[in-house]
Amino acid sequence: MIEEILLNIENEPAFNFENTFQLYKKVSEIIIKNEVLAQRLIVNILDNKEKFDQSLNLVLTDLIEAVGFYPYLTKEDLKLDSTDSLIRQVYHHSDNLNKYLHEDQKHLLSLLNSDKNVIVSAPTSFGKSLLIEEFVASNKFQNIIIIQPTLALLDETRRKLKKYDENYKLIVRTSQEPSSQKGNIYLFTAERVNEYKEFPHIDFIIIDEFYKLSSKRDDERADSLNNALHYILKTFNSKFYLLGPNIDGISEGFEEKYNAIFYKTKSSLVDVKTVDIYTEHKEKFDKPRKFKEYKENILFDLLIDNNHQQSIVYCSSPSRVRYLSNKFCSYLLSKIENPTNEELDIIEWIEENISKDWSLIKLLKNRIGIHDGALQKHITTSVIDYFNKGNLNYLFCTTTIIEGVNTSAKNIIFFDKTKGSRTPIDFFDYSNIKGRAGRLMIHYTGIIFNFNPIPPNKQVIVDIPFFEQNPVSNEVLINLSENEIKDTNSEQYKSIKDIPKDEKEVIKSNGVQVFGQRNIIETLRADIDSKYKLIAWNNYPKKEQLSYVLGLAWNNLLKPTETVRPMTLNGLITVTQIYAYKQNIWNLVDNTFTYLKTLKQHKEKNDLEIRDEAIRQSFQTLKHWFEYKVPKWLSVIDSLQNFVCVEKGLRSGSYSYFSNLIENDFLRENLTILSEFGIPSSAIRKLEKLIPEKMPQDEVIKLIRNNKLYENSNFIQYEKNKLRET
Numbered sequence: 001m002i003e004e005i006l007l008n009i010e011n012e013p014a015f016n017f018e019n020t021f022q023l024y025k026k027v028s029e030i031i032i033k034n035e036v037l038a039q040r041l042i043v044n045i046l047d048n049k050e051k052f053d054q055s056l057n058l059v060l061t062d063l064i065e066a067v068g069f070y071p072y073l074t075k076e077d078l079k080l081d082s083t084d085s086l087i088r089q090v091y092h093h094s095d096n097l098n099k100y101l102h103e104d105q106k107h108l109l110s111l112l113n114s115d116k117n118v119i120v121s122a123p124t125s126f127g128k129s130l131l132i133e134e135f136v137a138s139n140k141f142q143n144i145i146i147i148q149p150t151l152a153l154l155d156e157t158r159r160k161l162k163k164y165d166e167n168y169k170l171i172v173r174t175s176q177e178p179s180s181q182k183g184n185i186y187l188f189t190a191e192r193v194n195e196y197k198e199f200p201h202i203d204f205i206i207i208d209e210f211y212k213l214s215s216k217r218d219d220e221r222a223d224s225l226n227n228a229l230h231y232i233l234k235t236f237n238s239k240f241y242l243l244g245p246n247i248d249g250i251s252e253g254f255e256e257k258y259n260a261i262f263y264k265t266k267s268s269l270v271d272v273k274t275v276d277i278y279t280e281h282k283e284k285f286d287k288p289r290k291f292k293e294y295k296e297n298i299l300f301d302l303l304i305d306n307n308h309q310q311s312i313v314y315c316s317s318p319s320r321v322r323y324l325s326n327k328f329c330s331y332l333l334s335k336i337e338n339p340t341n342e343e344l345d346i347i348e349w350i351e352e353n354i355s356k357d358w359s360l361i362k363l364l365k366n367r368i369g370i371h372d373g374a375l376q377k378h379i380t381t382s383v384i385d386y387f388n389k390g391n392l393n394y395l396f397c398t399t400t401i402i403e404g405v406n407t408s409a410k411n412i413i414f415f416d417k418t419k420g421s422r423t424p425i426d427f428f429d430y431s432n433i434k435g436r437a438g439r440l441m442i443h444y445t446g447i448i449f450n451f452n453p454i455p456p457n458k459q460v461i462v463d464i465p466f467f468e469q470n471p472v473s474n475e476v477l478i479n480l481s482e483n484e485i486k487d488t489n490s491e492q493y494k495s496i497k498d499i500p501k502d503e504k505e506v507i508k509s510n511g512v513q514v515f516g517q518r519n520i521i522e523t524l525r526a527d528i529d530s531k532y533k534l535i536a537w538n539n540y541p542k543k544e545q546l547s548y549v550l551g552l553a554w555n556n557l558l559k560p561t562e563t564v565r566p567m568t569l570n571g572l573i574t575v576t577q578i579y580a581y582k583q584n585i586w587n588l589v590d591n592t593f594t595y596l597k598t599l600k601q602h603k604e605k606n607d608l609e610i611r612d613e614a615i616r617q618s619f620q621t622l623k624h625w626f627e628y629k630v631p632k633w634l635s636v637i638d639s640l641q642n643f644v645c646v647e648k649g650l651r652s653g654s655y656s657y658f659s660n661l662i663e664n665d666f667l668r669e670n671l672t673i674l675s676e677f678g679i680p681s682s683a684i685r686k687l688e689k690l691i692p693e694k695m696p697q698d699e700v701i702k703l704i705r706n707n708k709l710y711e712n713s714n715f716i717q718y719e720k721n722k723l724r725e726t
Helices: 002-011 015-035 036-049 054-066 070-075 083-091 103-112 131-140 151-164 190-195 222-236 281-287 291-303 318-333 345-353 361-364 377-388 425-436 491-497 502-508 514-527 543-554 571-582 584-598 606-646 656-663 681-687 697-706 718-726
Strands: 117-121 142-146 168-173 183-188 204-208 239-244 260-264 271-276 313-314 366-370 394-397 411-414 444-450
Touching: 002 015, 002 036, 015 036, 015 054, 036 054, 036 271, 036 444, 054 070, 054 083, 103 117, 103 131, 103 260, 131 142, 131 151, 131 204, 131 239, 142 151, 142 190, 142 222, 151 168, 151 183, 151 377, 183 190, 183 502, 190 222, 190 239, 204 291, 281 291, 291 313, 291 318, 291 411, 318 361, 318 366, 318 394, 318 606, 345 361, 345 377, 345 718, 361 366, 366 377, 377 718, 411 425, 502 606, 514 543, 514 606, 543 571, 543 606, 571 584, 571 606, 584 606, 606 656, 681 718
Parallel strands: 117 239, 117 260, 142 183, 142 204, 168 183, 204 239, 271 444, 313 394, 313 411, 366 394, 411 444
Antiparallel strands: none
């Protein structure tokens, strides 16, 4: 019946007084039986508001109020007329933000303001993160940690919260010290929480996308997140708020132990409609090799037909993002007479710093954006900003659409059915992709176009390994005290207990493969006399030293489930050497380009296509290996070689100088904080001449702002705009 009503709302050109009244009456009856269904109906009525008799707007106002959608009263400029309803509306106004909360948000806020810790599962368009800002604005807590899975999300949060800098110091790097004059907000990934040494008493910890705690979702960073949450709760007994979408439950007993409440709601201020493209084309879509172009053309025609609305296309990998976006661009240009020529400030930067021939320029000029894990941070931030401002119509994304950034569009296209080449998109992932359809407070409804069957719906229970311990990794188990262990007789626990205490301390603090680290310690002990010079080096390593250390890491610190393709150990040694000694990603691009030209699979491609691929691969290497993996490995083995050298009475080496240079793109130390704020390295290098080398990093931002350094003629417009945003 509900679907019939929704279809009627969509298809009828107009509703007279009687029909409008009857529909509103029906909705009021449904509210009593099923409020979530009534919410869907009201959202669709609002999406088609001009069709309904305006003389009944007071009735509509009462219906909106009845389901608690107070933000929509303001949006539609609808006025309540009774004293009771006006009192209820005022009650739902935020105490600290100039906004109304909907009923479920207000209830959630009351839970957070109680003595309870709160774990919430709510749809993407619920507005969970608004409550984070509410707490910051309330100034209720002195020191807050906000953990999010990606640096892009953290940067987005930083930009929202920077207006509270009178009350809070925003800490985004582990090298920053806390303020003693005001509160501190730590915007960290889990790994950075584990690395940070200066925490004052933490009053409140927030984990966004908390399902990443689960050991059953094959997330290689779950151990870090478990160790971070466990450490903060054990050390400070902090209040917590865990938030995520589409979750049905958590580890049994966790709520009782931590005085928490699990709150699940289906309330959503946006209704997402499903359009099944797959069934009509099943026969051909099920043969992707034979009918590859057929499926692509169906997608491209759909995008062109909906070019008056923004669309996001889900793709399985960065290479798929590049392939499909470029192919769509060519298709688009073949179909339209007057192509757009969107002049975005980043285009000049790309031409000057990357290549005039990089395909991203052509895409952006035709209002097409890309977003994946292989792009530099400032590029992805800019692309999302352009998309959110309406400068781009189309966005081709990987799983970054699920967890990497907060954006949405009227239309979502579920085009590829895997993450990477093999892992199927399950119902949980699908629900998160679907949740990006329709933008809160902009669209009342969104549409997901399914080019694949909808995955089977399975309950999602998030296990919390440090608590449940079934299963639990060695890397989490080693960080638990004996009184926290649920099965002290397990072989797993006994093997960890057998590790000598001094070894255990250094292994534990590194947070990676426990027995891999033990193997490295034993190897170092065996090699220390004959290979001392390969082990105990400082500053820049020679090739033999780098090969030795990366070989130890590659053979012992990778997880069994970790995907490294197309990287190899020899390849990693080579690219690290090139990058370290040239201190420039473009030498790596040139070397990759030369190498790719020799491969058989690229014989049919022209130089522009091969250079595009070289840029993609080099950026992916920069993001995954140089900004994260290699520095982490160097840090781990540095601690292990120090341990063995001290044990043997020898002078140890120090890899930290080299590790920091690689991780921070060879930028001057007091300016590295700027890269966290999405400033391109080209602009940061120009600032080296304008900012004293000894100036503390926390003073750098003030100097840029107070002296208006962004107006310096050395900067091109894109760099000026990026600096001005900071």
